[in-house]
Amino acid sequence: MSSISQTADSCRGLALNEALKKLKKILFGFFSTDSCVRTARIFHGQYCYDLVPGTAISNFNNMGKVTSVVAGDYYICIFEKPCYQGEYTIICPGEEINEGQCGSIVVSNSGIPAEAIRKNHRPPLDFWELPGPMYQCYFHKGYRLM
Helix, strand or coil, rough: CCCHHHHHHHHHHHHHHHHHHHHHHHHHHHHCCCCCCCCEEEEECCCEEECCCCECCCCCCCCCCEEEECCCCCEEEEEEEHHEEEEEEEECCCCCECCCCCEEEEECCCCHHHHHHHCCCCCCCCCEEHHHHHHHHHCCCCHCCC
């Protein structure tokens, strides 16, 4: 094999390699985003579902006991009694809590005015408030199939 044909084969290999690198860069840029959001989750034993920011669950009547809550990238205020009463705990992004007493929950993208919520017995006006079973009906696809 002559040195000219070896050089041509090497150039074809380099051109293909460069083309693949460019394709990879384009696809990576297309399918990736700068803000990767971790979802908040609530657990009732082994059963769990996502929590949506800007929503509030007023009670968990006719549901199993809440065993833990994972905040993901959101702020979550957990009240020990239904209708946002009793003591409350605020968990920040990245935190997880194993909660024994969970009567109601407020999920937000930013800080939560817990005292105002407890005083008014409702979440802020721009929040969507639902009881636990209705919340799952609207936001958890698998709930409808059970």
